[in-house]
Amino acid sequence: MPAKKLIWLFFEHQKNVYVNDFPKKKGAASQRMNKFKEPLKQIRTNYELYLLILPTVIYFIIFKYWPMYGVQIAFKDFIASKGFWGSPWVGMEHFQRFFDSFNFWTVIQNTLGLSVFSLVVSFPVPILIALMLNQLLHERYKRFIQTVIYAPYFISTVVLVGMLYVFLSPGSGLINHIVQLFGGEPIYFLSKAEWFKSLYVFSGVWQETGFASVIYLAALAGIDPHLHEAAVVDGATKWHRIWHIDIPGIQPTILILFILAIGNLMNVGFEKAFLMQNDLNVSSSEIIATYVYKIGLQRAEYSFSAAVGLFNSLINFVLLLSVNRIVKKINGSGLF
Known part of the structure; x- marks a missing residue:
C-alpha cells in the first residue's frame, strides 16, 4: 500500500x-x-x-x-509577647519531653484505666434501662421512672462531688454509718487511691445513665409495632421479642454511639477528676486533663501542655478511625 x-x-x-x-x-x-x-x-x-x-x-x-490555628504552639517555644508567629520553632521537643517524663506512664495508665472502666460499666446500662422502660405499659408509672432517672443529669458536677464528700465522710457520712452498723470501721473513700476509679465511674453512671437512655428509647420507638404483634401471635415471650426485635432494631444506634464513645476514650472529664483529686489519691486520679491543667495554667508552660493535648487528640482520632473501620467490616455500616 x-x-x-x-x-x-x-x-x-x-x-x-x-x-x-x-x-x-x-x-x-x-x-x-x-x-x-x-x-x-x-x-x-x-x-x-x-x-x-x-x-x-x-x-x-x-x-x-x-x-486549631493555635495548635502550632505545640511545636514552638511559645512566648506571649512574641505571639504565634514570633515564637521560635522547637519541632518535636515538647513531645519528646512528655514521653521521657516521669509522669508519662502514670498519666496514660490512669487515663486509659479510668476511661475503659467507665466504658465497660456505663455503656450497656442505658441500653438495659431503655429496653426495660420500653416494656412498661403503665404510662404514668413509666413517666415517673423516667423523671427519677433523668433528674441526676441536671445536677452540676460541683454539686455531685459535694454530695460524694457528704455521703462518704468518715465521720458523718451515711455510707460510713451503715458500715459501722455492721461492725466495720469507717472508710476514708476519697483519700484512698484504690477507691477513686470506682467512685468516679459509678457516680457517673448514676448521673448520666438516665439521660443517655433517651436516645435508645427514641430508636425503640421507631421499630414497627406490627413486628411485636406478629411475634405475640406466634407465641413469643417478652424476652424473645427483646432479643429478636428490639435489640436488632437499635443495633445501628448502638454501633454509632459505641464508635463515638471510643473516639472520646481518652477524654476523661476534667471537672470531676480535678474536684475529687487530693494529695492522697493523686496516684490514681492524675489523668491527662488534670496534668495539662497543672502544666499549662499553673506553671504557664503553654507549649508543653498544648503538645500533651495534641497527643491526646491524635490518640482519640486513631482510635475512632480504627474502630469505625473494624465495625464497618463486621457489620457493613459505620459512622462514615
Missing part, C-alpha cells in the same frame, strides 16, 4: 476518534456541572432547614475549628 494512502487513512482514523469522543467529553463535563449544581438546588429547595443548622455550623467554626 502506498505511503500516502497509509498517511491519509491514519489522519481519517484520528479525525473519527476525535469526532466520536467529543460528545463523550462534553457529556462528562455536563455531568460534573450537574454534580456541582445539585447541592445548590438542594440548598435552594430546603433553605429553611439549612438556616436552622447554620448557627450550629457557625458555632463549630468559631469555637472548634478556628482554635
